Amino acid sequence: xxxxxxxxxxxxxxxxxxxxxxxxxxxxxxxxxxxxxxxxxxxxxxxxxxxxxxxxxxxxxxxxxxxxxxxxxxxxxxxxxxxxxxxxxxxxxxxxxxxxxxxxxxxxxxxxxxxxxxxxxxxxxxxxxxxxxxxxxxxxxxxxxxxxxxxxxxxxxxxxxxxxxxxxxxxxxxxxxxxxxxxxxxxxxxxxxxxxxxxxxxxxxxxxxxxxxxxxxxxxxxxxxxxxxxxxxxxxxxxxxxxxxxxxxxxxxxxxxxxxxxxxxxxxxxxxxxxxxxxxxxxxxxxxxxxx
Ligand SMILES: CC(C)(COP(=O)([O-])OP(=O)([O-])OC[C@H]1O[C@@H](n2cnc3c(N)ncnc32)[C@H](O)[C@@H]1OP(=O)([O-])[O-])[C@@H](O)C(=O)NCCC(=O)NCCSC(=O)C[C@@](C)(O)CC(=O)[O-]
Numbered sequence: 271x272x273x274x275x276x277x278x279x280x281x282x283x284x285x286x287x288x289x290x291x292x293x294x295x296x297x298x299x300x301x302x303x304x305x306x307x308x309x310x311x312x313x314x315x316x317x318x319x320x321x322x323x324x325x326x327x328x329x330x331x332x333x334x335x336x337x338x339x340x341x342x343x344x345x346x347x348x349x350x351x352x353x354x355x356x357x358x359x360x361x362x363x364x365x366x367x368x369x370x371x372x373x374x375x376x377x378x379x380x381x382x383x384x385x386x387x388x389x390x391x392x393x394x395x396x397x398x399x400x401x402x403x404x405x406x407x408x409x410x411x412x413x414x415x416x417x418x419x420x421x422x423x424x425x426x427x428x429x430x431x432x433x434x435x436x437x438x439x440x441x442x443x444x445x446x447x448x449x450x451x452x453x454x455x456x457x458x459x460x461x462x463x464x465x466x467x468x469x470x471x472x473x474x475x476x477x478x479x480x481x482x483x484x485x486x487x488x489x490x491x492x493x494x495x496x497x498x499x500x501x502x503x504x505x506x507x508x509x510x511x512x513x514x515x516x517x518x519x520x521x522x523x524x525x526x527x528x529x530x531x532x533x534x535x536x537x538x539x540x541x542x543x544x545x546x547x548x549x550x551x552x553x554x555x556x557x558x559x560x561x562x
Contacts, residue, residue: 271466271508272296272539273324274305274339276496278317280543286323288542293324295535296493297331300526305358307338309345315500325352337398341372341379346386350393357390359383359425360400363417364407367438371402371501380424387428399425399433400466404450405442408502415453422454422463432462434490437477439505440470444480447473451484464488467509468502469495469548474509475517482521489514494536495548510549512536530555 273289273296289306296304306328312319321338328336337356340346349357361379362368368376387397401421403413422433435454437447447467454463465486467474478489495510515527533552540547547553 272493276492279498299531309348356396362402364403366409399430402436402438404435405437419457434464436466440468447477466490470506512549512552516551
């Protein structure tokens with residue numbers, strides 16, 4: 271998620287060549303999915319205004335899928351013109367968040383997603399779904415798990431190959447995350463679900479660990495722990511990719527990702543942004559490398 275969720279909330283403009291430098295380094299790690307941009311309104315998210323330039327500058331590698339978000343047909347058209355591989359369709363399990371994030375109701379967000387889905391699939395673009403606020407909303411508080419299950423099912427109906435469940439503000443704890451996923455699993459026993467945890471309360475890794483045995487093979491993360499939605503006040507970044515990979519490798523789970531190369535990507539973007547990396551594993555491995 272680094273080049274998209276990771277950067278969308280950064281107030282200073284990050285030039286396209288810095289974003290492309292990050293994408294180059296991420297694709298060298300063995301990652302097979304990189305969310306590179308969002309074809310959203312530049313008034314809503316100014317940092318994503320250069321989505322076209324970023325896509326035009328990609329040095330594509332075989333085996334890597336380059337993805338972007340699109341909230342409406344205008345976003346679809348811009349994305350298709352850029353030859354994007356995958357589009358992210360997004361909705362939220364909270365009416366108030368939906369209004370803040372996309373200026374429409376939840377139903378309208380699904381109608382917009384439906385208007386994108388058929389032409390995108392006809393153009394050979396894969397679809398990935400997102401449900402935001404699955405464990406809590408910054409405006410409405412607790413979320414009804416049944417609503418999350420209903421929205422995930424609706425996104426699969428539209429042809430998404432996978433739906434990502436987003437704890438947008440990072441309020442989830444392992445017990446609640448597991449209970450939510452168990453509830454969604456009742457409705458969608460075999461559906462390919464992904465987890466998307468923000469780490470606001472330091473619970474993201476624990477949440478992932480608590481959910482791994484419920485049929486999860488896909489975890490969203492941002493290198494250096496960057497990220498946050500501009501319409502989720504107080505939320506911090508995604509779980510750091512380096513920390514997730516360190517944990518999974520420690521569990522003996524193969525990811526295909528080179529952790530040292532991932533740490534180098536995290537160090538690159540942290541230096542470019544002039545801030546310390548939000549990844550504990552990234553910082554520890556860098557310190558160990560300096561000690562020799
Ligand atoms: C949905 C809208 C467009 C509605 O915004 P709106 O203002 O209601 O849209 P509109 O149709 O009335 O158009 C207003 C202006 O925006 C332009 N416009 C309209 N659409 C586009 C487009 N696609 N690309 C470029 N320009 C666009 C349109 O052309 C017009 O320009 P004007 O005539 O004023 O110059 C807006 O609210 C929006 O773009 N929202 C996206 C917000 C966003 O990107 N949020 C972050 C991503 S979601 C997230 O981070 C959560 C996630 C996925 O990571 C998971 C999790 O953590 O939970």
